[in-house]
Amino acid sequence: MDFHPVERASEAFQQSLTAEKIGKVCRRAFGGGATPVSAVELGTGMYNNVYRVTLADQARPVILRVAPPEARQFRSERHLMRNEFTSLPWLAVIAPLMPQVLAADWSHEVIGRDWMIQTHLDGIPAPEHLGTYPRTAWPAFFRQMGAVTRSVHDVRGPHFGPVSGPGYATWGEAVIASLEEIAADLDGVGLDAADVRKVAAVAAHESAVLDEVTEPRLLTGDLWTVH
Incomplete structure (x- = not known):
């Protein structure tokens, strides 16, 4: 597998998975024949480890998100991924804008951490590309963000x-x-x-x-x- 983790210090809060563990997660999620061809860790998040994984038998990549080990989670941030998963039915109002959950596992049987696999959404993250647009175009972006937020807050x-x-x-x-x-x-x-x-x-x-x-x-x- 072509594997590109983010390099971190041994004492860093986030700790990357190994290529072997990513393979184990994919086999648990999609069956024993699921073979990851590549895995690229996306480094913009500061809590979960996030990977874009390409599988041999699937045309589109998937997103693997892995929570920090239990012992490294603060009390005020305990089980954030589980809370997010529980929130999904309440977010039906914006479901077309969200990735779908393909698999989730809190058992810790595979890698000792909570993990979730979601569909990959097309697009470019706003922090990477918003600045390339003229500032006169920004209000439309933030109005759309405000409209989405309003629909969530109405739940x-x-x-x-x-x-x-x-x-x-x-x-x-x-x-x-x-x-x-x-x-x-x-x-x-x-x-x-x-x-x-x-x-x-x-x-x-x-x-x-x-x-x-x-x-x-x-x-x-x-x-x-x-x-």
Whole structure:
């Protein structure tokens, strides 16, 4: 297999798979005869490892995404890939714009990490090409992005908090729990969490203001051109 991983230091948060492990994932997903011809790691993401994989018996490549090992995940970022997968039925409103999931595995039987294989979408990532257009053309791009975001934010849900849980009865509870997890993560790596705990204390004291939000909505929480 023609294999092109991103070179990283041994202590880096992201750690690439080996070519052998990519082959094991493809065989689990598509059957024992699935043979990867090439795998190119796409290095723009900062959380999951992402590969464009070409298979011998398929005309189009697929995208393999691999979550960090459990031990390297922060409490505030636990099981982000599983949460994304759980969110898919709620994103039906934009399904034509999204890749389809071909396989997903949380068992850790194959490579010891969560992974998901999706269809490959044609196009060029905005960070790579948007700057080549005149700035007068940018407003149309961002209006389209805003329209997509609006359709996502119109989706109502059964609880506050991550789609896959834990769920909270109020927005205030969800915000406070999130801040407490971030503070615990900072403690875990030896950083000062005092400022985050102050914000959590303010949120708890003023929770009535947060709880004026009474209807859970699906939110896009990290909206920039990379995504």
